[in-house]
Amino acid sequence: MRVHYMDALRSVLMLLGVVYHTALVYGPDFDWLVASPNTDAMLGYTAQFLHSFRMPAFFIVAGYFTALLLSRYSESRFLSHRLQRIGIPLLATAVLINPWINYIALDKPAASDFFSYLLSEPHLSGGEWIHHLWFLANLLVYYVAALMVLKLGRPWVQKRLPRITALGQILNIPLMATALILLLPVVNMAFFRVAWNLPGIDHNSHIAGFVTLYSLAEFAPYFAFGCLLWTHRGLQEHFASAYVWLPALLLAGALLWVAPAVHGPAAPRYAEYAWILEAWGMSSLCFAVFRRLCDRPSPTFAYLSGAAYTIYLVHMLFVLAFALYLIQTDLHPIVQFLLVCISTAAASLLIHHYLILRVPFLQLLFNGKIVRPEGVTSDLARTRSSARLSG
Numbered sequence: 540m541r542v543h544y545m546d547a548l549r550s551v552l553m554l555l556g557v558v559y560h561t562a563l564v565y566g567p568d569f570d571w572l573v574a575s576p577n578t579d580a581m582l583g584y585t586a587q588f589l590h591s592f593r594m595p596a597f598f599i600v601a602g603y604f605t606a607l608l609l610s611r612y613s614e615s616r617f618l619s620h621r622l623q624r625i626g627i628p629l630l631a632t633a634v635l636i637n638p639w640i641n642y643i644a645l646d647k648p649a650a651s652d653f654f655s656y657l658l659s660e661p662h663l664s665g666g667e668w669i670h671h672l673w674f675l676a677n678l679l680v681y682y683v684a685a686l687m688v689l690k691l692g693r694p695w696v697q698k699r700l701p702r703i704t705a706l707g708q709i710l711n712i713p714l715m716a717t718a719l720i721l722l723l724p725v726v727n728m729a730f731f732r733v734a735w736n737l738p739g740i741d742h743n744s745h746i747a748g749f750v751t752l753y754s755l756a757e758f759a760p761y762f763a764f765g766c767l768l769w770t771h772r773g774l775q776e777h778f779a780s781a782y783v784w785l786p787a788l789l790l791a792g793a794l795l796w797v798a799p800a801v802h803g804p805a806a807p808r809y810a811e812y813a814w815i816l817e818a819w820g821m822s823s824l825c826f827a828v829f830r831r832l833c834d835r836p837s838p839t840f841a842y843l844s845g846a847a848y849t850i851y852l853v854h855m856l857f858v859l860a861f862a863l864y865l866i867q868t869d870l871h872p873i874v875q876f877l878l879v880c881i882s883t884a885a886a887s888l889l890i891h892h893y894l895i896l897r898v899p900f901l902q903l904l905f906n907g908k909i910v911r912p913e914g915v916t917s918d919l920a921r922t923r924s925s926a927r928l929s930g
Contacts, residue, residue, distance in 0.1 A: 542607075544779075545600050547833035547840040548825055550847040552597045554884070555589055556671070557854045561879045562586035564862045565872040572644040573862050579872040591814070592821030594674065598758045599822055601678060602765020603775075605685055610769070614686055621682045624907035629675040631904035632852045637670050643859045666745035671855050674758075676750045681762045707771055716777035720787050720823065723760060724815035728808065730756040761822070779826035787820030849891035849905055850884065857883040 563571040566583030608617055641662070642653055662668050669676060709715050734756035743753050768775045777783055794813035801809050833840060861882050865875040895901045899910040 541836075542603070543836060543840070544826075544829040544832075544834040545603060546844050547837065548829040549597065549600045550840055550843040551829075552593050552600070552825075553847040553851045554843070555593050556851050557858065557880055557883050557887075559586055559589040559593065560671070560855060560858050561862065561876055561883065562589070564858070564866075564879070565876045572640070573859050573866075575862065575866040575872060575875070577866070577872050579876075582872060582876055592818050592825065594758060595761045595818040596822040596825045597674070598677075598681075598761035599765040599768070599826075602681075602762040602767075603769045604765075605682065605762070606766040606769035609685065609689060614690065618682065618686065621679070623909070625675050625678055625682075627903060627907045628848070628852060628905050629669075629672050629679075632672055633668050633670075635904075636853060636856055637668055637672070640670055640855050640859060641667065643856070643863065664745060664748040666748055666751070668748065669745075671851070673750070673754060677754055677758060680750055680755060681759065684759075685766065710771055710777070711773035713777050713780070713782040716774055717782050717786050719774075720778075720783050720819050721790065721816070723764065723819055724812045726760045727757070727815045728811060730759055778823055779830040780823075781827065784820050784823035784827055787816055787823060791817040791820055845896075845906060846888060846891045849895050850887040852905055853890060854883050854887050857886045 560571075562582045562585045563569045564573050565575045565578055566586045567578040567580060568583065569586065608620065612620060638657055641656070645653070645656070656662055657668075666673075710719065731753075734752045737752065741752075743751055745751055768778060791813050794809065794816070798806075798810045798813060858879060861879045862875070865878060868875070870878070895905055902908045902910045
């Protein structure tokens with residue numbers, strides 16, 4: 540059974556990556572791959588706003604679908620399925636597209652210098668090869684962790700199932716769901732402290748050039764909560780309601796409003812709690828909006844659920860290329876921002892529609908799908924049917 544509003548939300552969150560990365564070019568005070576000399580404060584606020592909730596909400600959705608797949612597949616089939624759908628596109632994009640991103644970002648160095656860079660320590664062990672694909676690397680780690688928790692925790696849960704079931708009934712009370720959300724930022728903060736204090740490990744350095752301990756700690760609570768949502772229908776309903784997002788956002792706003800007046804050693808933790816609570820509240824609001832508007836079959840979102848993956852994988856190359864061209868013009872930064880977003884989305888969508896959907900090998904590389912040649916025709920037919928139904 541498909542959860543239509545979560546499919547739609549996942550697609551939109553991935554597409555917002557185009558907007559976010561373009562805003563980094565034109566927002567002030569961002570040290571990014573490409574920076575425009577002409578900036579606009581509104582675009583800086585746009586990037587900060589999207590950053591506050593986009594990936595937390597995405598990892599909640601990812602956790603939900605992970606628990607769903609674990610309930611349907613054996614452990615070995617789940618792992619092979621996830622390696623195919625996530626691991627292959629990660630490696631294909633890192634090898635075939637990300638080098639060109641680095642080439643553009645490094646201002647087109649000489650070929651010999653560039654190839655030396657591709658084999659250098661900063662590129663490989665420093666994580667520069669992965670760029671915007673970091674969240675796929677995180678997902679692979681979370682999948683392994685979820686399998687380990689399932690395997691090791693199943694006997695413990697089975698022995699205490701009646702007690703756990705009774706405890707879970709408490710979350711059917713809306714106010715208890717509210718209390719849980721207000722407590723979750725403390726869990727985030729605890730994860731951060733563990734990551735920061737592990738001996739001998741720099742939490743910002745890439746482990747084997749793959750993931751950082753900081754990002755794993757930052758998003759693990761959201762992923763785990765998404766898994767919990769699948770196990771508890773009542774909590775899923777409450778999370779997508781005003782019982783959660785309204786008090787969370789009101790409290791976060793109030794705390795941030797008075798934060799400048801707070802002094803002493805507790806001041807940083809006070810602000811940290813407020814910003815994390817905002818992320819939880821905005822994620823809840825996203826769930827509420829999409830559940831209200833998109834909880835039904837939609838040909839448009841059915842198409843976008845596949846297209847959004849391709850668009851996210853390839854969009855960085857177009858963002859950099861179009862931005863580097865436009866920052867040489869006299870157009871206003873907001874006009875340039877809009878042109879880059881539209882051009883990038885259009886170019887990426889054309890690649891998905893006219894290349895990825897038509898070539899089975901490319902579907903495997905960039906969508907992680909194994910499609911027989913006769914299946915390409917049916918995919919295109921569904922796409923055209925979706926276009927007619929949504930037009």
